[in-house]
Amino acid sequence: MDETRIQDRSGAGAPSLAELDERPPGREARIAGGVAMPMAHDSAARHVSGAARYTDDEPELPGTLQVFIAMSKRAHACITRMDLTAVEQAPGVVAVLTAADIPGENDYSPVFGDDPIFPPMTGGGAVVQYVGQPLFAVAAESERQARRAAVLAEIDYVDRPAAISIDEALAAADAAGGDLLPAYEVTLGDAAGALSGAPRRVKSRVEVGGQDHFYLEGQIAVAIPQEDGDIVIRSSTQHPSEVQHNVAKMLGLPDHAVTVELRRMGGGFGGKESQPALFACVAALAATKTGRPAKCRLDRDDDMEMTGKRHELRIDYDLGFGQDGTILAADFAHAVRCGYSSDLSAAIADRAMFHADNAYDLKAARIHSRRLKTHTVSNTAFRGFGGPQGMVGIERALDEIAFVTGLDPLDVRKRNFYPAPDELAAVTPYHMPVTDCVIAAIVDELESTADYRARRAAVRAFNQQSAVLKKGLALTPVKFGISFTTTHLNQAGALVHVYKDGSVHLNHGGTEMGQGLFVKVAQVVAEEFQIDLDRVKITATTTAKVPNTSATAASSGSDLNGMAAQAAARTIKDRLIDYAASRYHVPRDQVVFAANRVRIGNMEKRFCDLVGEAYLARVSLSSTGFYATPDIDYDREAASGRPFYYFAYGAACSEVVIDTLTGEYRLLRADILHDVGQSLNPAIDMGQIEGGFIQGMGWLTTEELWWDDKGRLRTHAPSTYKIPTANDRPDDFRITIWEKGKNRAATVYRSKAVGEPPFMLAISVFSALTDAVIAAGDGRAFPRLDAPATPERVLQAVEAVRENREP
Template identity: 55%
Template sequence: MTDSSAATGRNHAGPRGSAGQGVAHESAAKHVSGEAIYIDDMMAPKGTLHAYVGLSTIAHGVVNEMSLAAVKNAPGVVDVITRDDIPGITDIGPVFPGDPLMVGLGDTVEFHGQVLFAVAATSYAAARKAAQLAKIEYSPLPACLSIEDGLAAKSFVRPAHFQRRGDAERGLENAAHRMQGELQIGGQEQMYLEGQASLCVPEEDGGMLVYSSTQNPTEGQKLVAEVLGVDFHQVTVDTRRMGGAFGGKETHANQWACLAAILARRTGRAVKLRLARADDMRATGKRHHFLSRYDVGFDDEGQIQALDLMLAGGCGMSPDLSDAIVDRAMFHCDNAYYLPDVAVAGHRVKTHTVSNTAFRGFGGPQGMVAIEDIIDAIARKTGMDPLDVRKKNLYTSAGGRDVTHYGQTIEQHVLPQIIERLEQTSDYHARREAIRAFNADSTVIKKGLALTPVKFGISFTAKHLNQAGALIHVYTDGSIQLNHGGTEMGQGLYTKVAQVVARELQVDIACIRCTATRTDKVPNTSPTAASSGSDINGMAALNAARKIRYRLTKFACEHFDVSEDAVVFAPNEVQVGAQSFTFAELVNLAYHQRISLSATGFYRTPKIHYDRATATGRPFYYYANGACVSEVQVDTLTGEYRVERVDICHDVGNSLNPAIDIGQIEGGFIQGMGWLTNEELAWDDAGRLSTTGPATYKIPAIGDTPAIFNVELLPDSPNAEATIFRSKAVGEPPLMLAISVWSAIRDAVASLGNYRVHPKLDTPATPERVLLACESLRKSARERIE
């Protein structure tokens, strides 16, 4: 049951579908009807070959022999390539080296599932069958498979980073209370509906057209060009849509495009490479798992006085994006709370597992879970309601408690308002009393309640990525073609950016067609990530639309001899003095007077900077905020639980599309709930991933959706920063709202110890882990009695 009253857009004047109105996703009907075209649905050129890959079967070792004769002689096989057949670069690390396109003879395998060779055949089935015929011999080496082993061996993919404020050691010594703890934070599989896929079509003059399911077309263009040994302009990457991505296609789509491109160049034929689900899960990265260790000092009222926090991210075998991901975990280890004396260490641990990569939240969720674990521990120690401890530690403009541990000032304090609003709308305090009474009488079933906040920084932490471009063509019938650097993965970016243009030019959204993201239309684009898609691409499109509107206005002034004030753009018409024209009529007049009806737009995010040497700066343009109340019911004899009710209040500023924003909040919450509860990744002792499909890896199903699910957009809360129409990002922040589910489960378990014992409950909080936590508290209670 969702409160979607804010999604009607009734209060936003303007043409149909313009920014601020709740309209349907531009491809929603195509998604559910099957009409939406993904890479594997495309009508491929005649003679297209199908490619597949051979994967390593050990976690760590040297390749001693690679016999591919049977592969080459298999039915339908046209070509087989190894590392030695790569014409250009062989390492496709997106930021730092360490990601070989293929592992060759004499090279060292770094994880179970690493690519050794690729085969092209006349059919998908023939390519997959042929890939199984290789004979590979290895000299195995010891494998490091856990964060603890990596820390012990001092095995890292990048150097550690440290953030400090004040004197944490002295603060801990002087604190009224002090305690230590540790938390294992699990990873997460992206589980996108469309797996990794690319189609490469060779063109004349050595060109290559790459259709790729990627969040980062420009990086794909760069790496395909470098692997082929050609200039960037020889490669065009086209991405119309992805069937989900969540970060898994920010860098990990590149390998498959590069392999298909090499085979296409060698054979002169189009080549499609699509991974089967199990191999996709083996060969591509997940959300980083983390180890958190803390030493915290606090006073009698639960206010944190000092914190020494270690965050160790399990990065896998290469740097990939881990430097930035662990940084963002460090940036968000405060979540919504002021930390006076603090020392944070971030380690990038190397293990012989697949290289972990971007995932919705990009390290931020792991940092937030670490501090929320600490807040709950303080509440148990003091006997306070965890919500009171949270409110006590919130950032505030009073007393100088408004600067983060990395030096950024919190300029818009909306969390106290959100929390107070949720306390009332969710009836938090009455439910808290009722739950305590229920738990006192119920010996097996226990209920839990938690309200947790979210403060999430918006921007790429790599400054140069905070830029975007757009291209708009207006045709003489008044129709508009829009292109920008953002990619559509189901989140509604194409819809929102089209709404921006509709509002600026005052036309119905039906007049605007958003075309596939292409590197030959808008160059040098940033990945669609960091929740910045609407912010930067919307502003770039607005910039282009304003150029066209200015040209039309200037033309009308000169042609009709009126002042600029006399030219008024209204819904689907332009008033020029006493005359009125449809948008198409004015455009047609302008065309005949040789006025340019095409414009590029550009935007770069202002104000952001960060000095790694001093670990201070303003890495984020602004913060998105929200809060969530979750109620759960736990069977303490089995560990099974059910989420019964969820109440969310989230701040999206002046929403570009309330309907899509509510959908993003709902989806993000459910995905976060899955990460923290039932989505468990498992490897065996040999480093083989055991959870390679939906039979072994469980994402939330419709039955896991809370029966009562209330979502509200915080009203009347424009962004203090000059973002696109004063909106706020909504892609990643809602995922962290689900921390309230994990906290509520622990609240239920804590009732077994009269709320004075902090349950040890790593994530994901599977029923097995919940049961172990319940048994641990029961054992402690028995020991106290004895």
């Protein structure tokens, strides 16, 4: 984004007509808060002051019940007896809910129908499949009473064999003759032949750990019964329509009987895409059974034990290459830890495969994926949706290629990039042409601005003189596909009202989780009408206004909802133009909207005045808008097609230092150059880039999920699960939006998605740690280092390379 352009468009308010005449030539009046202005998040002040209202902040209606969900204590077992008599008789208890109380379908899954709300008791008992699985719920006058009552349940378990780790899952699947979901493969060319004929090969493995979403606001739902059996749900969810559908399905009601609404979430990151349906269903069941409002709110420990995580992957890679580092063929084998049920694992594992190439032109490739069942919580969507895990594999392999050839890792990466847009297009392993690749230009610019070559020399000099502390430096790229890979989800709707005073009411199917979607879409509407942003009212998401919405996910929130809102605004705008042209007898092209006013031939009117006139003339001032992403189609059977509308690109250069005596490390400096196209809001986009990078760094370094051999998650609180803090942010942090960015695809104002792509910039930190560990072994061995690269793992890797052995 051009800095001059940003500055010119960031005035405090729109000028008056008189002020316009006083502006220097070439300067136009601008509205306050239109597209490309670096506006603050619409709720920023409320966030920091505590005034922002979340689901739990809404006043409770009289008689609201508090719901507690009792969880399984076994990873895999049959419940032969569950006596809840004492629970029902406990003080304050109003209702105890089990599978037998569900009038409709006992399922809250997003796709495959294998997520029971409560395990059904049959003649042989009920089967539980992970520690933390809901067994029953208690609705009581207070949460404390509900919790105290739940522990009075008498439950008899008969344990069954449990697969907790990937190794155990592979063994169980091989013995049973099948994985949780069918294996999948994509191929390009003759990978096996090219590998066998390659001059050199690297073959190894990297383990990529999971991650907890650790949103600030935990899972919560409030259900309010209405007349005629209808129900209103307030849910902290990224997918209101899915919550609506699952609650209706569970109650045996049509979708129109359930309304889901929310104003904001305190973070989501994918953890509130499919997971919230469970808690909404439980709250709705309690409300329906008792006729009283019901709230189901999880505390942090219960939330972490009960809800899904990022998928853990084991990646085996085999790459053939020339002495100059040019990749000739690649073979990747993914083993994906899905958890006990399917959830969204099929699409997530697919996206990991779609990003196994990252930004590199693989002439021949085979990518094979197994989707494994473990007796742990079902893993789910997380920022990047499998893409980050897929990228780690090839970046790890390229670091190893650089090591064995003695080349600089950046030179190896640059040698293998997809070609630039003006060159002959290459194709991905899933046969999608790459026609918009700007990664070479971005990396060249970052290499210069980050002073990569001089710093690499300085790092080498430091390491030669320092016996204990060792530095590492890495510059890695990101190429990330934008669109839901499930094609039908690429659609959105919006509703825009213009009131007779010229103020605007905006509603769309997207949800606000802190990422700034609402203000971006409001800026699009303000830009269309050429009115100040404060004239556009941002309203809560509700299924009663915009139906059949897709999740706010896949980085598509602004792309989809921005286009839908733009379509609605343009419909109203066209009506106003038609009215003005007819009323004042001018051609339509002489009706021009500009800075809170409208030029009509030789006259001008304030926007609000024209709207008032149109209202009196009975012109409709309300419209829906709809958008479906064009030019995407993927044939999964053929493993070929175009699952993405376009790609987002970026690069990061990270410098770290490790203590070889303890394994502790610091990120000293990070330089980021990221492509957001023509930014809708540079301030919001900068925040997303910084936040994504830090969250990605946490995933790859400190956030370690650990289950014991009985399937109990032992890292289920801030005391044992370490997310990044402000102290982990590098002291020298340089983030730049790429000024040359412009989306070749016809997105809203040629912007690009920014929610997920920056997350993967943090792979540069992981590669820099690898570089530092190599230095600790004086370059004699390439380290085995898995993610997260905790201090313990770094120390083990250091000791291993110094002894030239496997850690």
